[in-house]
Amino acid sequence: MFFLRSSQLIQHRYVHSRGLGASPANPGAAPPRLPFSRVTQEVLAFFRTLLPGRTITDPDLLKSSNVDWLKTVEGNSEVLLRPKTTEEVSQILRHCSERNLAVCPQGGNTGLVGGSVPVFDEIILSTSLMNQVITFDNISGILTCQAGCVLENLSNYLEERDFIMPLDLGAKGSCHIGGNVSTNAGGLRLLRYGSLRGTVLGLEVVLADGRILKCLATLRKDNTGYDLKQLFIGSEGTLGVITAVSILCPRKPKAVNVAFLGCSSFQQLLETFQYCRGMLGEILSAFEFLDASCMSLLEKHLKLTNPITESPFYIVIETAGSNATHDEEKLHQFLEEVMTSSLVTDGTVATEATKIKALWSLRERVTEALTHEGYTYKYDISLPVEKIYDLVQDMRGHLGDMAKNVVGYGHVGDGNLHLNITSPSKDPALLAAIEPYVYEWTSEWKGSISAEHGLGLKKRNYIYYSKPSEAVALMGSIKAMLDPKGILNPYKTLPDNIH
Template sequence: MFLLSCRLLLKTTIKSQRRCYSQQPELASKRYNLTRGNYASIRGSDINFFQSILGQTRVFTEECDVDGHNLDWYKAVKGSGKLLLKPKTAEEVSAILTYCNDTKLAVTPQGGNTGVSGGAIPVFDEIILSTSQMNKIISFDEISGVLVCEAGCILDTLNEYLMEKNFIMPLDLGSKGSCNIGGNVSTNAGGLRVIRYGSLHGTVLGVEAVLANGTIMDCLSLMKKDNTGYDLKHLLIGSEGTLGVVTKVAIQCPVKPKSVQLALFGISNFSGVLETFKQAKQNLGEILSACEYMDQTAIESVVRNLNIRNPIGDFPFYMIIETSGSNEQHDEEKLNTFLEKIMADGVVQDGTVASDYTQIRSIWELRERIIEAQLLDGFVYLSDFSVPVNSFDRFVHDVQNQVGDSGTVTGFGHLGDSNIHLHVISKEYTPELLSKIEPFVYEWTSKKRGSVSAEHGLGFKKKDYLSYSKSESVIDLMRNVKSIFDPNHILNPYKVLPDKK
């Protein structure tokens, strides 16, 4: 019997997340000490022009309509946007950007608004350009597995559409119930399946994007191989809306696995986590599709705040290993044999294996709802990094020593691609605690030759720390690319690139 879905359908909306705090955050411009650029201010004539393109029903100026788009999904930063536009076609986006470029009006592209680095939030009065109504599935080729869709398609909607055709999206995120594929591409989102299917740089075959001057850049290739000159789509992937507004995506989708198994392990020390990961790669090989680790603090928060049951005992560390393949009996036997061996060797102290949909779903909740649970404990200083996997636990301990009693540090993430999510939780936000965290975490990461952002992007929160991962000469080249694509710098200002000193 084929499993229709093997991950938690986490349809967490921005609205529900806002209940976690009673206080509105201070403005991003103030918290991050940003200065407004030399951009025009919105006038009545501008609104009239946009209404002539979109009509009155897709141009929003009322605070009640715009305010939700000024707030990030876990309510840590707030923008000051006064105008929200919702185009439905690339041609409408082109007309909007042509006008904004000519009049020097700044624009912030926004998809599902599930980012955590501030990339989709207007800092000052930038026009919010939402792609949420560009949500059509254009085509799907069941021979090649190539899906073409508009940027506003919700990730989980695409996955449900594909599963009916025995395919899946190569991307899986906890926010899949609300994030948009255009935003995923623009931030180069990672998630749980990178260990199996790689990053979006490998699975995205083509994009259509609108540049700052209104040019529609058609790089919507459907071919896995296209060796014709510079591959410009890669500049759009991960550019966070600073080079262009992604309007369509062509993505390579894998066949839906016929069998999925999941194992949850309890481990007494971090060396056991590393050994389990090593043996999983060696012994599970081609069927290994996810490998996650969580520390005890993260799991305790989920159990305590969301009343979710932990099916095994209490341990300092936990791992979730997922396998997926074409032969259920073979895959289940392989995973059980692996579990028996590592428990017999004393690497893992406890564990359970699930192949039933309900069991799998309940185990994935322990991992996918960590942020939701932690938000109920207070303010979360949330960040992600790429560092060597053998340094994950040391990173957590060193940051805990750095912040002392001011906060609780927790770590979890994707072992398969060296991505740790490191969170500091306190009762409320304070600049004093932030100054203890930053730049310490970036200096620590730089010493390990890691990346200050693994999958959440830079936004305006991390842009000033880009030099900890990239040399000044590389950053200058990035600035040159930005100037070519967006000479007037109207697209998503104050994001990604640090100001030139």
């Protein structure tokens, strides 16, 4: 992930007519402002009539919507709209389309690649008041809700009904389901329940010109023509604004166990993973890891306690099943196997909710611990699973003393590494040593330079490391077809140069 430098941020905020220019030497920089119209008094009057009390122009109230969670990208939008209905979203976009006004759709604003905040003065279209559950069918487990429902609220709603959401992530307390779908969020349960491309059954989307696409099916199977909803999953609001989602939710497991284990090498961690898949099979719901450097940061900044003896690597394994006795037996057999074969050096197991939460927090709060480390360069890489830690070690050698910390954690089960490099403060020389090295490394192993975070503003120009130019050109054609004026989330996802 590329962090914009402070000088650029200042330009973002105050210089609208002159852009920053993106060049191969600086592909993470923001592009020049495109010639969109400005919000006029007439436009504001229209919004105020349409959304009385929900058209926000107070700069203080706009502040938190203009800056991303990492506080690395800041826009200068002067209007935040809070529609409650799909019809209102449609009217907003029709108005913006006719007047050539750029729009930045925003959910919980928890994205890590600058995709959810304006780059210049785009109108912010927030889904925060679109937070109603529409239907839930407790036979099929199909939930239909508005896009602005907070993930954790949906989780609580479903747990009361003996179901769970098929996705879970650290930002659950703030992120919106519409944002999750727009960014094809991965998270902690993907290993078990698959991606949103399979679990999302239907979407309602408002297109750039205000047309409403009602594809809110609640069917597990529907082969009547092209699966249009897939276009909007993971396209980061650049092709349409998702206003409602229907999603297939699994039954709440009757038994959940979490094991926290230590390994003395990554090779042993991988061997443990292979045993785990074989012996835990269908009850395995997560296999996550963090390295010793992550643990140090958790202890130092968040005062968390390592529950086992110090190890170079830590694993979080979760099982979720329908029979507590069977699950415990499987877990016990697995632990016995990996302990006696010395693959695992130490470990602890939790079956009780509070202890489970405490063990999970060791994995979930690494991102938070890193924010206390000065400045962090963040990368979200997919690789063949056996290569994921090689990148961390290689980067340590490559950077030497330039970096304060080079840490690795992530989703072993999905081949997804979160590589984070810290520094006391922003350091252009360090950045130049990291990029494009990290992307070249990833590309060489046919990995993805963005496994689950998306491209947003920060990574769009690195797309060619993971996608061939024919594919990027086709993406450009799709964008032009669905949003010919380019008003939806401009400067995001697509690179500056499509060739």
